[in-house]
Amino acid sequence: MAIGGARPATAPDDVQLSVTGVSKRFGGVRAVEEVSIAVRRGAVASIIGPNGAGKTSLLNMISGFYRPDSGTIVFEGRDTTHLRPAEIAAMGIARTFQNIALFSGMTVLDNIMLGRHVRMKAGVLSSFIYWGLAQKEEVAHRARAEELIDFLELQDLRKQQTSALAYGLRKRVELARALALDPKLLLLDEPMGGMNQEEKEDMARYILDVNEQWGTTIILIEHDMAVVMDISDHVTVLDRGRKIAEGTPAEIQRNPAVIEAYLGVGHAPGERAA
Amino acid sequence: MSEARTLPQLLRRNAETIADRTALREKDLGIWQPYSWRQYWEEARDFALGLAAAGFARGDKLSVIGENRPRLYFAQLAAQCLGGIAVPVYQDAIASELAYVLDHAETSVVIAENQEQVDKVLSLQSRLPHLKLIVYDDPRGLNNYDLPLLKSFEAMQTAGRAFGTAHPGYVETAVEAGSEDDLALFSYTSGTTSRPKGVMLSHANLLIPAAALAAGEGIRLREEHLAYLPMAWIGTSLVSIALHMQIGFTCNFPEKPETVQRDLRELGPTIGLAPPRFWENTLTEGMVQAADASPLKRRIFEFFRGVAERVEQTKAEDKPVPLHLRLLRLVGEAIVYAPIRDRLGWRRARVVYTGGAPLGADVFRFFRAFGINLKQVYGATELSGLCSVQADGEVDPDTVGRILDGMEVRIAEDGEVLVRSAGIFQGYYKQPEATQESLTEDGWLKTGDAGFVDRRGQLTIIDRARDVGKLADGTSFAPQFIENKLKFSPYVGEAVVFGDARPFVSAIVAIDPTTVGKWAERQRLAYTSFQDLCTRPEVRDLVRDEIRKCNAMLPEATRIHRFLVLNKEFDADDDEITRTRKIRRRFVADKYAVAIDGFYGGAGDIELSAEITYEDGRKVILHSTLAIGDVDATAPPPGIRLPLAEAALAAETR
Numbered sequence: 032m033a034i035g036g037a038r039p040a041t042a043p044d045d046v047q048l049s050v051t052g053v054s055k056r057f058g059g060v061r062a063v064e065e066v067s068i069a070v071r072r073g074a075v076a077s078i079i080g081p082n083g084a085g086k087t088s089l090l091n092m093i094s095g096f097y098r099p100d101s102g103t104i105v106f107e108g109r110d111t112t113h114l115r116p117a118e119i120a121a122m123g124i125a126r127t128f129q130n131i132a133l134f135s136g137m138t139v140l141d142n143i144m145l146g147r148h149v150r151m152k153a154g155v156l157s158s159f160i161y162w163g164l165a166q167k168e169e170v171a172h173r174a175r176a177e178e179l180i181d182f183l184e185l186q187d188l189r190k191q192q193t194s195a196l197a198y199g200l201r202k203r204v205e206l207a208r209a210l211a212l213d214p215k216l217l218l219l220d221e222p223m224g225g226m227n228q229e230e231k232e233d234m235a236r237y238i239l240d241v242n243e244q245w246g247t248t249i250i251l252i253e254h255d256m257a258v259v260m261d262i263s264d265h266v267t268v269l270d271r272g273r274k275i276a277e278g279t280p281a282e283i284q285r286n287p288a289v290i291e292a293y294l295g296v297g298h299a300p301g302e303r304a305a
Numbered sequence: 306m307s308e309a310r311t312l313p314q315l316l317r318r319n320a321e322t323i324a325d326r327t328a329l330r331e332k333d334l335g336i337w338q339p340y341s342w343r344q345y346w347e348e349a350r351d352f353a354l355g356l357a358a359a360g361f362a363r364g365d366k367l368s369v370i371g372e373n374r375p376r377l378y379f380a381q382l383a384a385q386c387l388g389g390i391a392v393p394v395y396q397d398a399i400a401s402e403l404a405y406v407l408d409h410a411e412t413s414v415v416i417a418e419n420q421e422q423v424d425k426v427l428s429l430q431s432r433l434p435h436l437k438l439i440v441y442d443d444p445r446g447l448n449n450y451d452l453p454l455l456k457s458f459e460a461m462q463t464a465g466r467a468f469g470t471a472h473p474g475y476v477e478t479a480v481e482a483g484s485e486d487d488l489a490l491f492s493y494t495s496g497t498t499s500r501p502k503g504v505m506l507s508h509a510n511l512l513i514p515a516a517a518l519a520a521g522e523g524i525r526l527r528e529e530h531l532a533y534l535p536m537a538w539i540g541t542s543l544v545s546i547a548l549h550m551q552i553g554f555t556c557n558f559p560e561k562p563e564t565v566q567r568d569l570r571e572l573g574p575t576i577g578l579a580p581p582r583f584w585e586n587t588l589t590e591g592m593v594q595a596a597d598a599s600p601l602k603r604r605i606f607e608f609f610r611g612v613a614e615r616v617e618q619t620k621a622e623d624k625p626v627p628l629h630l631r632l633l634r635l636v637g638e639a640i641v642y643a644p645i646r647d648r649l650g651w652r653r654a655r656v657v658y659t660g661g662a663p664l665g666a667d668v669f670r671f672f673r674a675f676g677i678n679l680k681q682v683y684g685a686t687e688l689s690g691l692c693s694v695q696a697d698g699e700v701d702p703d704t705v706g707r708i709l710d711g712m713e714v715r716i717a718e719d720g721e722v723l724v725r726s727a728g729i730f731q732g733y734y735k736q737p738e739a740t741q742e743s744l745t746e747d748g749w750l751k752t753g754d755a756g757f758v759d760r761r762g763q764l765t766i767i768d769r770a771r772d773v774g775k776l777a778d779g780t781s782f783a784p785q786f787i788e789n790k791l792k793f794s795p796y797v798g799e800a801v802v803f804g805d806a807r808p809f810v811s812a813i814v815a816i817d818p819t820t821v822g823k824w825a826e827r828q829r830l831a832y833t834s835f836q837d838l839c840t841r842p843e844v845r846d847l848v849r850d851e852i853r854k855c856n857a858m859l860p861e862a863t864r865i866h867r868f869l870v871l872n873k874e875f876d877a878d879d880d881e882i883t884r885t886r887k888i889r890r891r892f893v894a895d896k897y898a899v900a901i902d903g904f905y906g907g908a909g910d911i912e913l914s915a916e917i918t919y920e921d922g923r924k925v926i927l928h929s930t931l932a933i934g935d936v937d938a939t940a941p942p943p944g945i946r947l948p949l950a951e952a953a954l955a956a957e958t959r
Contacts, residue, residue: 177334182445187563189335240446 047072047248048093048216053102055088062088064272065102070216070265075242075249077259079283080269081292086252087129089269090218093250094126095119106216120149125214127205129221129252135194139185139204140176142193146211147172179207182244183237199230203237210241216248217241223255231255235262260284268292310485311508313349313386315550317480320346323526323553329375332560332568340375342553345382348375352458353383353476354465356414359438363388366410366491370403370426371396371418373532373558376442376458378546380416385489385508387479392491392503393536395884396422397877399918402501404429406493410503410734411435416458420446423455485509491734492539494686503734504539504686513727514684514691515547517709521694522656524576528554529653531574533565534583538885539690540661544578547689569650577654580661581668582886584679585792587649588668592795593820596827609637613674621701642676651677658682658694662887663766665789666702673700681705683766687743687750689728693764704763714764715749721770722756723749755783772890774805782810782863784890790858791865794851795820799875799882801893802865803901809866811904813897814848815874821847836929839872845934852936867904868934869897869911873927878918903933 048070055063063085070076078086091097093104095116104112111119125146133142151168180186183203188196193204202222209217222238223231235258241247253259259266260280268276268283270292276283283289309318319328324343331338340348361367367384369377369391381391392410394403396418403425407415413435417423423441430436439455441447447455469475489508493501518524532545549556554576559568595606612633619626626634646652659669660682672679683705684691692714695706708714712726729750732740743751755770767773768783775781784802791800791812798817804810818835821844825832832838848870856864875881881893894901896915903911915927 174334177336181334184561186335186560187567236446243446243448 045072046070047107048250049105050089050093051103051105053089053092053099053104055085055092055097055100061272063092063099063269066269066272066274067102068267068274068277070248070250072248073242073246074264075238075251075262076265076267077251077253077263078267078269079253079256079259083271084269085272086269087220090126090220090250090252093119094124094218117149120212123213123215124218125209125212125216126218127202127209127220127222129224131198131201131205133193133201133205133208136192138190138192139196139207140180140189142204143176143179143207143211144172146208147175149212175213176211179210182210182240183207199226199234202226202230202234206234206237206241210247213245214247216250219249219251219253221252221254223253223258231258238262310512311385311480311483311487312489312511312546312550313382313480313483315512316342316346316349316382316386317477319550319553326526326553327555328549328553329378329556329558331375331558332564335560337557337572345375345379348379348462349382349386350476351462351465351469352376352379353386353479354469354472355461355463356383356389356465357387357472357475357479358464358468359414359461361387361389361414364488365389365414366392366412367414367416368392368394368407368410368412369416369418369536370394370422371416371442371536372562373534373536373541373545374418374442375558377416377418377536380440380458381546384414385483386476388483388487390488390491392493393542394493395535395537397535398884399878400425400429404432406501406503407433407436409501410491410493414438414440416440416442419443423447423450427452427455483508485512488731490542492542492686493537502736502739505731505734506689507731510689510728510730511542511547512551513711514689514709515543515551517711518682518691518694519548519552521696521709524548524552524554526553528552528575528655529557529572530554530576531557531559531565531569531572531650533559533562533568534579535884538580538661539684539686540578540580543690544576566650570648570652573650573653575653575655577651577657578682579657579659580885581659581664582662584659584664584668584672588671589795589817589820591645591649593823596823606641609633609641610671610674612637613642613676614670617670617674638676645675646677649677654678656680656697660684660691661885663785663789664702665793667790667793669702683764684728685724685750685752687730688724688726688752689730692724692726692728695763699761699763701763704759704765706764707762708764714758716757717745717751719770720755720757720767720773722752722754722764722766724752725749769890776804776810776862777806777808778862780862787812787855787859787863787865788888790855791852794855796824796847796851799888801875801888801890803894803904804863807905810863811867811869811901812852812865813869813871813893813900814852815871816844816848818874835874836872839870840929840931842932845870845932849934849936856936865936868936869900869903869931870934871897872913872929872931873915873917876917879916900931900933909933 046069050068052065052067053063054065066089080086088097092099095114099112103110106122151172180189183206185207193201223234226234238249239262242249263280266280266283267274268289275292276286276289309315319342325341327339328342328345329340367380367389369380371377384391392412394406415426415436417426417439423439426439437454440458440461442458444457485508487508488505489511490506491503492506493503530544532541534541545556557572559565595603612630616626616630616634651657654677656678658680669679680695680700682691683693692712693706693708712724715723717723723745725748745751753770754766755768755773756764756766758764768785773781773783782804787802788800791797796816797814799815801813802810816839821838825838830843832841838844852865852868877884880889882888899911899913910930910932913929913931916924917927918924
């Protein structure tokens with residue numbers, strides 16, 4: 032999958048999100064232990080690891096779904112460790128879910144408009160009367176939703192109920208809804224899970240385009256190594272709740288600990304240009 | 306300004322006389338965005354200035370690759386403003402085809418719709434020595450490409466405006482200097498037999514048939530047209546450029562190919578032109594939807610469909626329509642025909658045309674029966690796309706209408722249709738021998754079609770002249786005629802019929818994945834893939850029944866005796882069919898020689914090795930064992946149910 036074009040260079044010290052020593056336990060299970068990661072503004076950072084390594088738990092702590100037992104999360108200079116998910120969303124962190132979480136009885140357009148809700152200011156009453164600010168706002172938000180529909184090529188599906196869509200398309204709608212938040216940081220939990228090769232390539236393309244067009248920082252959990260190595264600037268490897276390695280895709284592919292834990296012994300991949 | 310005789314001169318005229326009328330309309334971000342004639346001219350002019358600044362000169366060629374987009378039209382007109390030639394290419398062409406056309410045409414500037422097309426052209430760069438500039442419309446994904454030969458459309462226009470300040474009146478002067486005999490367009494024919502040939506057409510070539518059509522059919526300024534067919538198709542250049550410039554109506558572009566059906570419905574075009582494939586697909590989709598409807602609705606639909614077809618049939622036979630049928634038709638108009646026309650998007654259509662290949666009489670009648678004024682046109686790329694059209698009141702599925710004013714038709718001794726007109730092309734680019742072969746000594750174009758002119762002066766096309774064959778016993782048969790009968794079945798996607806110098810007729814059938822898929826669903830027939838579905842004995846039985854129905858409509862001698870259900874669709878990437886969806890009969894005959902040997906050698910199963918091409922150009926050989934089906938061609942076709950309506954009517958008359 033050759034996806035060309037160098038992306039804008041990020042300043043090495045412009046850290047947008049820093050996670051420091053976070054841990055999370057569920058009963059006796061240590062889901063995440065003392066994990067620290069730093070993500071630069073405008074980067075595409077991937078988190079990989081075997082099932083149960085704590086990837087989704089880590090993402091859930093960043094988005095405020097879980098509260099860490101210890102450690103801190105700082106986004107754009109502000110400590111978000113103990114903020115509620117809605118407050119974190121309002122700061123510009125959006126996410127998609129491993130198991131698609133769309134409103135299935137609603138249309139594609141309505142799902143995307145819903146994603147803009149956090150950006151809407153008009154109150155219940157003025158929205159109901161649909162006058163002045165509320166109307167202007169609705170038009171502006173609809174315009175933005177149309178931009179996203181155009182960007183993700185969903186024009187033919189605007190008025191379709193999401194429940195009637197194919198799996199790959201629902202994933203795309205979910206991405207659109209996350210983008211409707213105008214996020215500065217986008218968390219994607221297995222955006223390509225269950226997709227065929229063509230759909231994966233399309234999704235990889237969209238992710239890179241989002242990153243390029245709006246400079247959105249991306250944190251990606253993905254199992255398809257070819258995709259991860261192809262589109263990431265930085266890869267973090269988790270195993271049983273601990274960070275065992277991090278670095279550029281090339282470094283990760285050479286790392287013996289990673290090969291053992293994740294890719295399996297004796298299954299060293301050949302050198303790939305990333 | 307003297308009388309406008311070239312496309313750019315017409316554009317300028319429109320920008321003055323009907324400056325504020327909408328010339329183009331594109332659906333973008335969910336809203337129809339209009340461009341006035343003044344804007345059309347200004348956009349084209351600024352781009353022409355940009356081209357001039359980049360060294361584009363008289364006789365240079367510019368290619369557009371992409372869907373119908375305003376900017377691709379601006380660019381073509383801009384090139385023509387400067388005396389250049391537009392060479393639109395098929396956007397779905399695979400790399401090798403594209404490289405051949407761009408190189409052969411010596412295109413120096415390519416206008417690519419988006420990154421996908423830019424990447425495709427860049428990958429061919431080493432094979433395109435004449436290429437100097439690639440301009441893109443949609444910048445998405447291209448921001449970091451930093452290549453000297455790659456420019457955005459805006460950048461070209463900005464550079465153009467600067468150039469324009471330094472050279473006032475540059476484009477206007479160039480437009481004035483243009484002559485109707487200048488070359489305007491190279492249209493590469495998809496070629497059912499050989500490599501594409503570049504048909505050279507002048508401004509006059511394009512404008513004269515368009516003018517004849519406009520005059521004969523009363524095309525008006527108020528028309529709305531939706532351009533959704535490939536820009537490289539000659540029909541698009543004829544209607545969306547030549548006719549459009551001449552009349553000044555509004556030409557609309559769909560949001561994207563998948564939304565055409567909805568855009569049609571939103572817009573309600575008043576005129577339309579599409580090849581048979583489009584009408585066949587529309588009918589098939591309609592049938593699929595009808596099959597999904599509730600039993601009551603389905604019965605109502607079937608009943609009124611029968612009424613409409615019977616009325617149409619009676620009219621065609623010049624007999625008076627009985628009163629009860631007329632009354633039923635009125636009811637049908639209210640509850641079935643009008644709503645269906647609305648759904649199909651042709652509610653406001655005054656006239657729509659089918660052309661480019663023959664359309665099966667049954668498909669044709671279906672649309673007419675439902676009140677859509679569908680008419681056949683006939684032409685060839687070498688004739689700028691058009692030489693005959695059916696007049697209102699003379700519509701007949703078997704003819705292609707009357708030759709247009711100012712054109713002449715003659716039938717050669719061997720039955721080939723010859724045409725002389727001002728639309729006749731200026732030759733094939735860089736192929737003088739081929740040009741010579743295509744014309745008679747006294748300048749008539751050999752169309753390659755066999756046909757005749759009937760007593761009423763209607764031209765009738767039988768088939769491609771070289772395809773009309775004779776069975777071993779001397780019975781002549783036209784393969785296309787039989788294939789069109791077969792294709793009326795919603796389950797048959799494509800069919801190729803053989804029988805020349807053979808004892809009987811046989812057919813290779815490619816099933817329609819949508820309808821057969823639905824059918825399998827209803828039958829609770831489990832299958833893993835399209836290939837698997839094709840090889841199911843149940844599907845073979847289904848196709849056999851369809852062939853029997855088709856046989857019932859054919860003379861006994863030319864009925865289909867044996868058939869093969871192919872385990873793939875015919876694909877332009879495999880060269881089996883052209884980009885305009887015409888079967889490349891000879892190629893198919895060679896490729897599936899094993900099957901044909903099997904038909905006439907009495908084999909039951911055949912081992913087929915077929916090469917298929919993936920979208921990225923990779924080729925693999927597909928090995929499979931397929932079973933040949935037999936049809937008892939003498940027995941009366943079983944399983945033909947009288948359509949409900951006909952049964953009802955039969956009961957009534959008793």
